[in-house]
Amino acid sequence: MIAPGRDEPVRVETIVVPDPGPGEAVVQIQACGVCHTDLHYKQGGINDEFPFLLGHEAAGVVESVGDGVTDVSPGDFVILNWRAVCGNCRACLRGRPWYCFDTHNATQKMTLTDGTELSPALGIGAFAEKTLVAAGQCTKVDPAVAPQVAGLLGCGVMAGIGAAINTGNVGRGDTVAVIGCGGVGDAAIAGANLAGAARIIAVDIDDRKLETARTMGATHTVNSKDTDPVEAIRELTGGFGADVVIEAVGRPETYKQAFYARDLAGTVVLVGVPTPQMKLELPLLDVFGRGGALKSSWYGDCLPSRDFPMLIDLHLQGRLNLEAFVTETIELTDVEKAFERMHHGDVLRSVVIL
Numbered sequence: 549m550i551a552p553g554r555d556e557p558v559r560v561e562t563i564v565v566p567d568p569g570p571g572e573a574v575v576q577i578q579a580c581g582v583c584h585t586d587l588h589y590k591q592g593g594i595n596d597e598f599p600f601l602l603g604h605e606a607a608g609v610v611e612s613v614g615d616g617v618t619d620v621s622p623g624d625f626v627i628l629n630w631r632a633v634c635g636n637c638r639a640c641l642r643g644r645p646w647y648c649f650d651t652h653n654a655t656q657k658m659t660l661t662d663g664t665e666l667s668p669a670l671g672i673g674a675f676a677e678k679t680l681v682a683a684g685q686c687t688k689v690d691p692a693v694a695p696q697v698a699g700l701l702g703c704g705v706m707a708g709i710g711a712a713i714n715t716g717n718v719g720r721g722d723t724v725a726v727i728g729c730g731g732v733g734d735a736a737i738a739g740a741n742l743a744g745a746a747r748i749i750a751v752d753i754d755d756r757k758l759e760t761a762r763t764m765g766a767t768h769t770v771n772s773k774d775t776d777p778v779e780a781i782r783e784l785t786g787g788f789g790a791d792v793v794i795e796a797v798g799r800p801e802t803y804k805q806a807f808y809a810r811d812l813a814g815t816v817v818l819v820g821v822p823t824p825q826m827k828l829e830l831p832l833l834d835v836f837g838r839g840g841a842l843k844s845s846w847y848g849d850c851l852p853s854r855d856f857p858m859l860i861d862l863h864l865q866g867r868l869n870l871e872a873f874v875t876e877t878i879e880l881t882d883v884e885k886a887f888e889r890m891h892h893g894d895v896l897r898s899v900v901i902l
């Protein structure tokens with residue numbers, strides 16, 4: 549599925565996938581979720597390198613690998629990731645590979661039949677029967693899991709769970725609030741639940757989203773359309789505010805809510821992605837006086853090789869309900885409709901089955 553140009557409708561095209569070169573792998577895609585970031589690509593919000601090969605929340609089976617690839621082999625069931633760590637950058641060398649500043653993608657290009665080079669979304673491009681990636685982008689997991697569920701860990705669900713357990717470091721007994729309960733926010737709720745949070749307060753402006761948030765582990769819900777969320781979160785936390793507040797919308801007003809809804813010395817995690825025009829104004833004295841940590845979470849600070857197999861195992865044990873994120877499974881030709889439904893807040897995730 550190609551996004552041919554800024555705001556042009558997406559369309560299905562035949563693509564040419566080269567045989568994998570050194571360090572590369574070709575993966576036969578089984579399922580790929582529709583993420584907000586794909587829509588951003590289509591709208592030209594990420595960059596102008598059209599045409600894009602969309603899709604990046606995917607699982608499938610390795611078909612072939614290039615020279616020097618030892619970690620995965622043909623036949624392996626894998627989740628694709630957009631953090632194939634390099635091992636050599638300053639973050640990797642300091643033992644913090646989840647921040648890797650030089651992640652790997654395939655070096656060869658996939659093309660249209662006329663030779664036009666494609667830009668794969670997040671270096672993946674998985675709304676396709678096959679895609680070419682760096683071998684490090686393939687993370688092996690237990691093949692007992694359904695592909696439409698596994699693929700979601702490749703982006704949004706990992707970002708949300710990781711925002712809670714990795715970036716926010718939520719622990720047993722913590723109070724947590726999550727602002728914005730789409731796929732990412734709900735995953736943050738599920739992550740906080742897994743980590744043993746005592747209270748998990750879900751905030752959204754849509755009652756349908758709050759209902760789902762409860763099934764993910766929220767203990768309390770607040771509709772911030774008619775209730776001041778800062779007051780409500782304070783009331784629900786003994787008057788103090790939550791230990792960790794996760795912002796999963798990406799707007800200045802919701803970030804401010806997160807900032808003031810947290811307890812002294814608490815943590816704010818920004819996992820929602822703002823636009824370039826957005827500005828934040830806060831009294832600097834409040835930033836100082838309230839203490840604690842203001843963090844951003846890129847891809848849930850995940851390390852795919854560490855986190856994907858662990859979360860799939862928890863899922864298979866019945867301790868993490870990943871099925872709940874799949875609102876519908878669709879065909880490749882339905883991606884445009886899925887963008888529309890996402891825009892109207894009708895789905896957590898539509899997943900393309902290939």
Ligand SMILES: NC(=O)c1ccc[n+]([C@@H]2O[C@H](COP(=O)([O-])OP(=O)(O)OC[C@H]3O[C@@H](n4cnc5c(N)ncnc54)[C@H](O)[C@@H]3O)[C@@H](O)[C@H]2O)c1
Binds near residue numbers: 820822
């Ligand atoms: N940091 C990362 O690595 C990463 C990865 C994937 C996605 N994201 C970002 O996370 C954000 C959420 O993604 P998603 O897939 O869950 O999107 P989504 O559109 O499914 O969910 C957004 C939710 O926020 C709610 N909302 C909107 N305005 C609100 C407001 N003023 N107050 C409270 N709630 C409000 C909506 O009702 C909806 O439920 C996006 O900005 C996305 O780009 C970040």
Ligand SMILES: [Zn+2]
Binds near residue numbers: 635636637645649
């Ligand atoms: Zn690195």
Ligand SMILES: [Zn+2]
Binds near residue numbers: 583585586604703704
């Ligand atoms: Zn995504």
